[in-house]
Amino acid sequence: xxxxxAVGKGILIAAFVLCAATSVRAWWSDGHAVMxxxxxxxxxxxxxxxxxxxxxxxxxxxxxxxxxxxRRVPTLDNAEYxxxxxxxxxxxxxxxxxxxxxxxxxxxxxGLDPQxxxxxxxxxxxxxxxxxxxxxxxxxxxxxxSIRYKCLxxxxxxxxxxxxxxxxxxxxxxxxxxxxxxxxAVGKGIHERVDSAPGRLGFTAQALAQGQExxxxxxxxxxxxxxxxxxxxxxxxxxxxxxxxxxxxxxQMRALVEERSxxxxxxTASLYLTAWRNSExxxxxxxxxx
Ligand SMILES: [Zn+2]
Numbered sequence: 001x002x003x004x005x006a007v008g009k010g011i012l013i014a015a016f017v018l019c020a021a022t023s024v025r026a027w028w029s030d031g032h033a034v035m036x037x038x039x040x041x042x043x044x045x046x047x048x049x050x051x052x053x054x055x056x057x058x059x060x061x062x063x064x065x066x067x068x069x070x071r072r073v074p075t076l077d078n079a080e081y082x083x084x085x086x087x088x089x090x091x092x093x094x095x096x097x098x099x100x101x102x103x104x105x106x107x108x109x110x111g112l113d114p115q116x117x118x119x120x121x122x123x124x125x126x127x128x129x130x131x132x133x134x135x136x137x138x139x140x141x142x143x144x145x146s147i148r149y150k151c152l153x154x155x156x157x158x159x160x161x162x163x164x165x166x167x168x169x170x171x172x173x174x175x176x177x178x179x180x181x182x183x184x185a186v187g188k189g190i191h192e193r194v195d196s197a198p199g200r201l202g203f204t205a206q207a208l209a210q211g212q213e214x215x216x217x218x219x220x221x222x223x224x225x226x227x228x229x230x231x232x233x234x235x236x237x238x239x240x241x242x243x244x245x246x247x248x249x250x251x252q253m254r255a256l257v258e259e260r261s262x263x264x265x266x267x268t269a270s271l272y273l274t275a276w277r278n279s280e281x282x283x284x285x286x287x288x289x290x
Contacts, residue, residue, distance in 0.1 A: 029063045030199030035261055036062040036159040038208035039268035047276050048138065054152040055205070061156020062163070082115045083123040083161060085170040088232045090117045098221045100126070120170065121224045123161040128220060128271050130154045135279030141290045158275075159268045165224075166264035168238050169194055171231035178239050186242075193245035194238060197257045201248060208261055214269040216277045223274070227267055234260070 040055035068080040090112055097103050100122040107114040131154040137147045169175045169191050177185025217223030237256055244250045 028196045028199045029066070031195070031197070031261070032062040032066075032160060032163055033059040034198065034203055034205050035163050035208060035264050036156065036268065037205035038212075038265040039159060039272065040155070041205055041209035042212035042214055042265055042269040043272060044214060047273060048142075050148050051151060051155070051272070051276075054148070054155070057149070057152040058155040058159060061153050062159040063156075065157060065160040082117075082119050084118070084120060084164045085175065086118040086120040086165065086228050087116065087173045087175070088171055088228055089173045096121070096225070098125075120161055120165050121221070121228060124158065124165065124224050124271065125221055127154060127158045127161065128275050131158060131272070131275040132278045133282060135276055136282035136284055137288075137290065139279060140284060144290050147290065155272060158271050162227075162268040162271055163264040165227055166231055166260055166267055167194060168231050168234040168260070171228050172235045174235055174239070187239060190238070190242065190245065194257075197245065197253070198261050201254060201257055203258065203261055208265045212262070212266050212269060214266065214273050216274040217270060220271075220274055220278075223270065230263075 036059040037055040040052060040058055043052050045052075065080065065083065068076050069084075071077050091110075094106075094110075097106055100119065103119075103122065104114045107117055131151060134147060134151045134154055137144070138151060141147055164170045173179060174185075176191040177188040179185050234256075241250070241253050241256065244253050247253065
């Protein structure tokens with residue numbers, strides 16, 4: 001097979017990958033887009049204007065982490081899958097370390113498979129770190145268009161993982177059915193109904209952004225851990241509505257989805273603000289030219 005044919009085949013595969021719908025554990029794309037746009041809208045004026053005007057780019061990028069979960073790109077699918085959740089109960093109340101490889105080591109000590117526990121806190125902290133570095137470049141080269149785009153791309157990835165983590169079923173072993181003492185799960189299929197709820201209920205970015213008081217985290221990892229625990233504490237509220245997730249007129253269901261969506265907006269915007277503040281202290285390497 002010639003080089004050109006190989007390239008042509010590659011394009012065909014890429015086109016297939018882009019068309020295939022594979023999302024299993026994630027707010028569906030409409031929900032991610034609207035929450036991300038709201039998070040950008042909710043930011044205070046101290047965040048640069050280009051970023052506050054870039055909500056649509058960040059919203060577009062906030063869906064890509066789910067596009068990567070595709071069996072036709074198996075290596076990526078495998079690496080990506082566990083970035084979207086954290087099964088808190090597996091740690092049985094233990095505190096978890098700030099760095100990904102220390103966490104993997106802890107899991108090994110506890111006899112846990114880290115891919116089954118999940119990596120969402122690390123995905124969030126690492127992508128926030130990437131945005132922090134990109135903001136530092138912006139501070140030095142504020143007119144550089146590529147740096148501005150880069151900031152919004154990274155913001156989209158932060159948004160995806162941060163919003164996922166605020167969906168309670170992304171922070172628990174009971175992620176698709178409440179597991180009883182005998183090991184059977186009650187409520188299978190609930191995950192998809194909760195994931196699709198923000199998109200189905202038609203919230204607007206403006207409404208979700210309204211009244212948000214965004215605050216930077218003193219400690220980024222501590223802020224993320226608090227969010228894991230908070231999300232996990234809302235798992236029972238999700239199961240209390242079992243059988244009611246398809247009724248768009250159910251006021252309690254609507255209220256819970258709105259609460260979770262607003263929480264996701266607040267958490268995401270707080271990560272953006274934290275990245276902006278922390279970027280002030282980043283020292284860029286002397287070899288870097290833009
Ligand atoms: Zn996801």
